[in-house]
Amino acid sequence: MMTITLKDGKAQTVESGHTVGSALEACGVTVGTDVLAAKVNGKVVDLSCPLTEDATVEPVTFASAEGREVYRHSSTHIMAQAVKEVFPTAQMTIGPALEDGFFYDFAFDRPFTPEDLEKIEDRARDIIKRNLQVKRTEFSKQQAIEFFHSRGEGYKVELIRGFPENEPISAYSQGEFVDLCRGPHLPATGHVGAFKLLNTAGAYWRGDERNPMLQRIYGTSFPSQKELDAHLARLEEIKRRDHRKVGKELDLITIQDEIGPGLVLWHPKGALVRLLIENFWREQHLKDGYELVYSPHVARLDLWKTSGHVDYYRENMFAPMKLEGSEYQLKPMNCPYHIMIYKSHLRSYRDLPIRYGELGTVYRYERTGVLHGLLRVRGFTQDDAHLFCRPDQIQDEVSRVLDFTFFILKSFGFVEFEIFLSTRPDKSVGSDDKWILATTSLEAALKSRGISYHLDEGGGAFYGPKIDIKIKDALGRSWQCSTIQVDFNNPERFDLSYIGEDGKSHQPIMIHRALMGSIERFFGILVEHYGGSFPTWLAPVQAVVIAITDNQRDYVTSVVSQLKAAGFRAEADLRNEKIGFKIREAEKAKIPFMLVAGDREVQSGTLSVRGRSGANLGSMTGAAVIEMLRNDVSRAQPDLQPTH
Structure with a gap:
């Protein structure tokens, strides 16, 4: 016998041998098409998963993020099956669920056309009508390689070869279709209600332009046609507000091939809005006790070696340039410059905290395939600040930054937020004591302001925990803009110090802080948030x-x-x-x-x-x-x- 505990705390004894789905039914839970999967002791699994011991079981529906992911991932498999039935020579690669839909990348000898999408969508709807049962199978690594090799799925074989040895590999089948996947999935294809393919794009295998170009198909699915229609209307509004389209119509910005991908030209009206944003930023920072600084666009490569960027961030940096026998590097970040300003004087505990702010332009080598208007560029200006404080000042400084962040964001019309506290990852530097102090200080700052937050276990930077703040725009989309990060690593690398009250040398704590993230990205978000109809104070012509x-x-x-x-x-x-x-x-x-x-x-x-x-x-x-x-x-x- 097993004891099954439901979400409301009610417990029921059932016989051994139940699956998750049948155990829920035995506990009086109706498992219809609304129940997509279940959480067993906090882990999302298939309804067909066998239960072998006492467990807490919670039905998963489309109303939850986990349920939507299961729903959309199963929809991805339906689309992939449709592609294989209509175009048997297409090879499957990967197909994840997205927040509002899904995509799948295929190796095919030509781009898919709108007519192809119609055929694939019709076949997908037929697969849904067939209500094929979805089954999980486990292979050894060698069995999986042989199975997918026999089906001509070379990309799947390449993925499997990279998996750890001696761990079972799962695949899911529906009818004759089989795909490599860890799951979980819907019980049957008939659980999908409304299904729609949206568009196609090119994508490099594994995101590397040195690899073959694949054909990506985007789609979405919902339990009802009404929900799908509402989503499609929202997508049309997103297209109407696209900052690239609006930016061109209002003569705000352009990105031109003659200049280079990911490099922005600000036209007079766009530059004026940017000036208004930057002036507001500077005025408010001066009021809030920050000192404004400027730093060069390049520095000797040795500075970036000391900071660790050469070791940990090299692939995102442009190639160094040689000048008078020394190598110089375009800056990918502003942090080392602010550190060197701090080091230019002997500091006392009475001097702390010190707050340096800069609208500093940085350069990062982003792959062409990920560039996207103002939202992903190669040259951008961060609204950057670095705070140097004593360990006992962390909570107060973070509390102050939280207040300042919400003030700035609300001033630009954003009023809905999601806050995440990210803790120590597996790979990190610094002692346990420092991590505990920093994490508890961040948590205390959030609680002191009555701010609800989500815990992101292991999501911190390697050098310290952080708070991330997402804003919601007028269309309900979330954007990661603001971040507050505690750093023990750079003070150690650069041998920072201050003289304490005891007359001895101590190491300060460094806090990285950005409110808007970057001017370019924030501007793009603002354009889409307002659809180009800026509030009067920001309008280039009032x-x-x-x-x-x-x-x-x-x-x-x-x-x-x-x-x-x-x-x-x-x-x-x-x-x-x-x-x-x-x-x-x-x-x-x-x-x-x-x-x-x-x-x-x-x-x-x-x-x-x-x-x-x-x-x-x-x-x-x-x-x-x-x-x-x-x-x-x-x-x-x-x-x-x-x-x-």
Whole structure:
């Protein structure tokens, strides 16, 4: 007999020999198509997994992240089976689940066409209708190699050869289709409700451009057509807001082949928004007790050897350059420069904490295949800061950074957050005492602010634990931007010290901290968050004054001068075009306010005011318009003061 304990704490004794699914049924849980898998003692397994001892069992449904991963991974296998049935010569490689869908990479002699996707999708739906039972099989390593070799799946054989010896290798079958996989999976293909293939792309095998190019197919699946339709509508909105598309339409940025992939050109309007972001960043850092510094774009290679970048980060660095017999390196990070500024003076315990902030441009060699607009580039500016403090100051400094982080992010319109505390990984440096002190300090800082968080066991950096903060945008997507990392390693590598109250030399703790991550990526997120319709305080042009005819030229010019004198970014539209065309052009440019002047407005000294959404805001004097703009800026950028 076995005792099965459910999530609510109720326990039931069942006979031995049950599978997870039948044990749940014996405990009174209805295992229909809603139950996709189960957690047994915290581990997600197939419903067909045999139970051999007492266990805590929890049904897994699509409502959970684990359930969605099982659902989408099984959908990936359905797609792969469909591809193999329609195109038998295609070789399978890998096909993981994603947050909102899945993909699978195939070795095929040509790119898949839209017509191919229609055939594959039709076959996938047929496989779902067949309701094929999904079964798990285990092989030895040699058996797995022989099995997949016999089926002509060379990429699978290559993967298996890299697996450890003497460990069982699992595969899942549905009908005649078999794929290498550790699972878990749905009980049957019929559990999938709505299924859709989305698009194709090229992808190098194992992400290495030296390897063959594969054909990647993206798809998604949901329990119902209604949920799928809502997701597809969301994808269309994501396309509409794509920062690359909007950036081109609004003339903000470009990335040009003549310059190089992953290198951004900031056009005047984009540069102005960036300037506003950076000025706000600098002003707030000075208010919050930071000292601003600047550092060179290159340094002797020896500096990067001392920091450990040459040993641990070389593949992400550009090749060194030789100058006057020495090797120099484009900087991939700002940390060593701030360390050297710290080392330039003898420090006392009374001097700490020291906070250095820099908008420092760094260069990283990202593979061409992973570059993505502003979100993944080769040259970018980090909103970087490094704090040097005593061990007893860690909690207070982290608490202060948390307050400052939320203040900055909320100022840009982000109000939903996910926080993760990442602890010591298997490969790490530093004593147990230091790790315990740093981790408990981070945890105490979070708790002191009443911040709920997820624990990411083993997810810390090799040099210390960290807090990561994800923001949610207007479309509900999560973005990793802010991070707070405790570092014992660099103070040791660079032999940092301060004179303590006891007159002896002590080693400071270093805290790495970024709020926006990088200006480029944060800008791209902002563009998509607002769809290019920046709040008034960030808009490159806050108001356009439009003349209906040439008769209003002088009046319009005078109004623009008044707005500029009041500190607003205003332009005049004096073109010989119809008023409807001018208004549509201003709306397409996403200018917050359109101020229209005709003969009547000139005579009354007023303006007809429209919002960019098309709302008619009525007739106002120039002074009233200025007051309206001031109020709008104030509402869009609230005076959120960090609390310490």
